[in-house]
Amino acid sequence: MVDTLDRLDQLVDKSLRREAPTREEALALLRPDDFDVFDVVAAAFRVRRHFFGRRVKLNTLINLKSGLCPEDCSYCSQRLGSGSDILKYSWISPAEAAATAGQAVRAGAKRVCLVASGRGPGERDIRRVGETIGAIKGEHPEVEVCVCLGLLTEGQAERLREAGAHAYNHNLNTSAERYADICSTHTFADRVDTVRRAAAGGLSPCSGAIVGMGESDDDIVDMAFALRELDPDSVPVNFLIPMEGTPLAGTWELTPERCLRVLALFRFCFPDVEVRLSGGREIHLRSLQPLALHLANSVFLGDYLTSEGQPGADDRQMIADAGFTVEGAAERTLPQARHDLVAVRRRGAGTELPPNT
Structure with missing residues (x-):
């Protein structure tokens, strides 16, 4: 019988070949009875170290427009009908956003994530964001700009890319099976469609998860596998912040061990992707x-969108104390080999060869 460490060794070998875990392997990572959490972390670190060394990429969020969202996502303090005592304001100026971004860049951030509450951007919003990107890039041309504005319609991803955006974030958040439990104003399919529109429009797709909302192990695995099908370049893993005034206030289901197991699952599912x-x-x-x-x-x-985070100085000290280094602006995040996975179509329509369907 294969022992625990042998099973983890096999999983590491698969990940180094960029192969996904089976469903049973993924579920086992989340179960304390299958693997000790420290064995799981040690195994997943071998994958992380292989593709990313000991580098840590720093990112920062800028909330361009806070609160008063028409969507009813139950985890969000900016939702329709929210009773959360959060900052509420309309669009900040490009100059203010650029000044905030500049502070983060000087602190080591390689990516600035511009976020605005709402169902999706209108044409005026796209222009505003374009001006903001221009203001940031004018002072820091090397910084990556990721945009998160909700659901995209045709042509909007292309316009954001032309304005200088590098990536677009739109998280799947939970599994398709239980998406209606956390939101009624849009669907899981709507979110998948936006991630695909972003990628098709030339933006680096960024899509991830929120855990701690009452999901099962199966839900987490379903979500991870659905994300893998979208082939994102970056996968943010969020842990529910149960803000007062939201339907999920008081939901404290996560433990440090559970969080580590979830992160390990995502590393094995996305071995060469920015987690x-x-x-x-x-x-x-x-x-x-x-x-x-x-x-x-x-x-x-x-800080995050509506809640405060750990001071940046503490984060940088934590990174150094743990034996990691902050990734420099000139360093490549994704491994070069990942870009070799793109294959130009030479079969199907327009050729004499049959399609691979």
């Missing part, structure tokens, strides 16, 4: 945050 340690890490991982760096190769620096 980002995101919202809620401080309150759920607590003293085990340094261990999470053995799994994720990217982290948000500073």
Whole structure:
């Protein structure tokens, strides 16, 4: 009978070949009776180290427009009908966004994520965001700009790319099976469609998860596998921040061990992809945050959309103390080999060869 460490060795070997775990392997990572959590972390770190070394990429969020969203996502303090005592304001100016971005860049951030609440951007919003990207890039041309504006319609991804955006974030958040339990104003399919539109429009797709909302192990695995089908370049993993005034206030299901197991699952599912340690890490991982760096190769620096994060100086000290280094602006995040996976179509329509369907 194959022992525990042999099973993990086999899983590591598969990941180094960029092969996905089976469903049973993925579920086993989440179950304490199958694997000890420290064995799981050690195994997943071998994958992380192979593709990303000991580098940690720093990212920062800028909330361009806070609150008053028409969507009813139950985890969000900006939702329709929210009773959360959060900051509420309309669009900040491009100059203010650029100044905030500049502080983060000087602190080591390689990516600035521009976020605005709402169902999706209108034409005026696209122009505003374009001006903001221009203001940021004018001062920091090397910084990556990721945009998160909700559901995209035809042509909007292309316009954002032309304005200088590098990536577009739109998380799947949970499994298709239970998506209606957390939101009624749009669907799981709507979210998948937006991620695909972003990629088709030339933006680097960024899509991830929120855990701690009452999901089962099967839900987490379903979500991870659905994300893998979208082939994102970056996968943020959020841990529910149960804000007062939302339907999920008081939902405290996560333990540090559970968070580590979830991160390990995502590392095995996305061996050569940027896995980002995101919202809620401080309150759920607590003293085990340094261990999470053995799994994720990217982290948000500073505050989140409506809640405060750990001070940036503490994050940088934590990274150094754990034996990692902040990734420099000139360093490549994704491994070069990942770009070799793109194959130009030479069969099917327009050729004499049959399609591969």
